[in-house]
Amino acid sequence: MPAQQDNAAQIAYWNDRAAVTWTAFQERLDTLFEPLTAYALTAAAPAAGDHIVDIGCGCGATVLALAERAGPAGRVSGFDISEPMAARARERIEAAGLTNATVTVSDASVHAFPPGSADLLFSRFGVMFFADPVAAFANLHGAMRSGGRLLCAAWRPLADNSWFKVPMDAARALLSPQPPTDPSAPGPFAFADADRTHRIFQDAGWRNVTLTRQDVPMRFAAAGQIEQATEFAMRVGMLAGALAEEGPEVRARVQDAVATALQAHDTPAGIVLTGSVWLIAAQA
Numbered sequence: 001m002p003a004q005q006d007n008a009a010q011i012a013y014w015n016d017r018a019a020v021t022w023t024a025f026q027e028r029l030d031t032l033f034e035p036l037t038a039y040a041l042t043a044a045a046p047a048a049g050d051h052i053v054d055i056g057c058g059c060g061a062t063v064l065a066l067a068e069r070a071g072p073a074g075r076v077s078g079f080d081i082s083e084p085m086a087a088r089a090r091e092r093i094e095a096a097g098l099t100n101a102t103v104t105v106s107d108a109s110v111h112a113f114p115p116g117s118a119d120l121l122f123s124r125f126g127v128m129f130f131a132d133p134v135a136a137f138a139n140l141h142g143a144m145r146s147g148g149r150l151l152c153a154a155w156r157p158l159a160d161n162s163w164f165k166v167p168m169d170a171a172r173a174l175l176s177p178q179p180p181t182d183p184s185a186p187g188p189f190a191f192a193d194a195d196r197t198h199r200i201f202q203d204a205g206w207r208n209v210t211l212t213r214q215d216v217p218m219r220f221a222a223a224g225q226i227e228q229a230t231e232f233a234m235r236v237g238m239l240a241g242a243l244a245e246e247g248p249e250v251r252a253r254v255q256d257a258v259a260t261a262l263q264a265h266d267t268p269a270g271i272v273l274t275g276s277v278w279l280i281a282a283q284a
């Protein structure tokens with residue numbers, strides 16, 4: 001796989017611990033992201049006959065959805081650096097009997113895309129991990145036909161994302177001190193700052209860049225299923241990373257604290273928190 005040297009840590013991460021979690025929880029994550037996916041697909045407006053590139057396509061949920069919309073005259077090319085997640089995506093493409101979708105394991109920031117061939121560049125949370133985002137989006141721009149569209153979903157700031165924040169706040173005092181993080185470093189919040197994100201896309205050559213806030217319900221589990229919701233909160237999202245180096249005693253105390261915090265979000269519709277996302281749109 002051609003790889004930009006600085007993306008090496010992300011390539012290692014998405015082929016190791018993260019791949020285990022994302023493949024194990026694939027169905028639950030896809031259900032969790034359903035409301036956001038519907039908004040993102042509506043905004044992207046994939047059309048029959050489009051050639052669509054799905055960046056950081058992971059286990060393939062959006063490849064399947066886009067391929068259905070592109071139809072037999074169109075095609076979807078998914079790209080991801082994670083071998084296990086790409087393997088899951090390919091299994092699902094085959095199981096769905098789709099002949100217009102492929103997944104390639106490659107670092108999208110440096111992949112040699114056929115120039116000028118894509119009508120739509122789409123991503124659900126797959127573009128916040130580039131070491132050099134301007135260079136990466138300039139490379140992706142080269143894949144687009146003139147006037148082609150981009151629609152990427154990326155997380156807004158932590159303060160507006162209770163699904164990350166509530167479990168993390170409940171656990172914080174029980175965790176080993178966390179090193180300060182650079183908000184612009186590759187990771188889920190790399191595009192949270194609207195001004196910086198706007199500049200990245202403009203500097204990479206994209207036109208008519210807009211960021212639209214979309215808040216979405218994040219349903220961790222059915223009503224009353226605190227144990228299931230707590231396990232989920234400890235395995236995905238920010239808290240999972242923070243817990244990676246902690247022992248069983250700390251984990252047990254965190255489990256109790258997170259369960260208590262989630263009780264406040266137990267509603268008749270389920271244990272529901274909020275996700276807040278930028279829908280980033282632009283034209284090549």
Ligand SMILES: C[S@@+](CC[C@H](N)C(=O)[O-])C[C@H]1O[C@@H](n2cnc3c(N)ncnc32)[C@H](O)[C@@H]1O
Pocket residue numbers: 007010014029033055056057058059060061079080081082085106107108109123124125126127129130
């Ligand atoms: C948060 S996951 C999202 C996966 C999928 N889009 C979804 O919504 O289920 C981020 C994905 O981006 C991929 N990724 C990170 N850096 C990448 C890169 N440089 N090129 C291609 N994929 C990348 C990861 O391997 C991972 O599958």
